[in-house]
Amino acid sequence: MNIIASPDKKSVTGWGFTSYSLKVLALLLMTLDHIYYYLGGGILPVPHFFTLLGRISAPLFLFAMAEGFSHTHDRKAYLKRMYIASVLMSVGNDLINSYLPHPNGAMVINGMFATLFLVGLYIWAVELLVESVKEKNRKKTGAALAMFLIPVFSSIAVTLFLGNAAGVSFIGRMAVRVLSTLIPSPIFVEGSVFWVALGIGFYFLRDKKIGLSVFYVLMSGFFFLSAAGGGMTYENLFILNDQWFMILSLPFILLYNGQRGRRMKYFFYVYYPLHVYVLVVLARILA
Structure with a gap:
């Protein structure tokens, strides 16, 4: 499977990482992170650097998505696949948390499909809004605003619920x-607004390596400064607030060679939720 649509090129030429190899790398690092999350904590002696390496994975998926979205021939079909995958995984997460809870209480909240869906939706909305202004087309303006605002309204509704959860019926x-x-919701998807903004930035800076690098360093720096506010200690920077470690994704991103590479249509869609659920079941068995 191809979680992210990729450049329409049948052969791989040039040195560097293809879209496919970036996604495989991201998948492997993501798996290490999830092994630490679901099998660590006393179940198995999983080293902490597994989760540090996991900080590299999400930006690689977002970058591959941005590149692929610029080449896909059918945006509607692409977003439809991503949306269906996000809904199915959300339902699957609820079922796992309800009927096969993790022995240490770890909640299954993974949902990168929803994040990638929103990135694509907002990229399209931005471009549609720009077109509508140039063409003075009110219909396109309305469609673009709806694409922006409907997820925001979802965020507002969920936020209001969380603020009054005790008074809300079943x-x-x-x-x-x-x-x-x-x-x-752009607030409650995996990675929250930050991942959504990062994916959009990758898309609009995809042909500007210097601009993309500056943008990414600033985003990573935001996390580092936020972490540093809690103290320049190993525990704080490398255990409690390690998201800034995502800076290590940048070399791989800059080595992207513009090629799609190999294609596996369904593998990534299936692997992402399946490996999480297998790890939870394995944690129950080992515990």
Whole structure:
């Protein structure tokens, strides 16, 4: 499977990483991170550097998505696949948390499909809004604003619910859960607004390596400065607040050679949720 649509090139030429190899690398590092999260904590002696390496994976997926979205021939079909995958994984997460809970209480909240869906949706909305202004087309303006605002309204509804959870009925809680599943929120998707903004930035800076590098260093620096505010200690910077370690994704991104590489249509869609659920079941067996 191809989680992210890729450049329409049948052969790989040139030195560096193809879109496919970047996604495989991201997948492997993501798996190490999840092994640490689901099998660590006393179940197995998993080294902490597994999760540090995992900080590299999400930016690579976002970059590959941005590159692929610029080449896909059918954006509607692409976003439809991503949306269906996000809904199915959200339902799967609920089932796992309800009927096969992790022995240490770790919650399955993984949902990168929803994040990637919103990145694509907002990229399209930005371009549609620019077109509508140039063409003075009110219909396109309305469509672009709807694409922007509907996920925002979902965020507002979920936020209001969280602020008054005790006073909401069971039916109300279920309605909000269904809403957050069917209409992904830029605040509550995996990586929150930060990942969504990062993916959009990758798209619009994809042909500007210097600009992309500056943008990415600033984004990584934001996390480092936020972490440093808690103290320049190993525990704080490398254990409690290690997201700044994502800076190590940049060399791989800059080595992208513009090629699609190999194609596996369904593998990534299946592997992402399946490996998480297998790790949870394995944690229950080992515990």
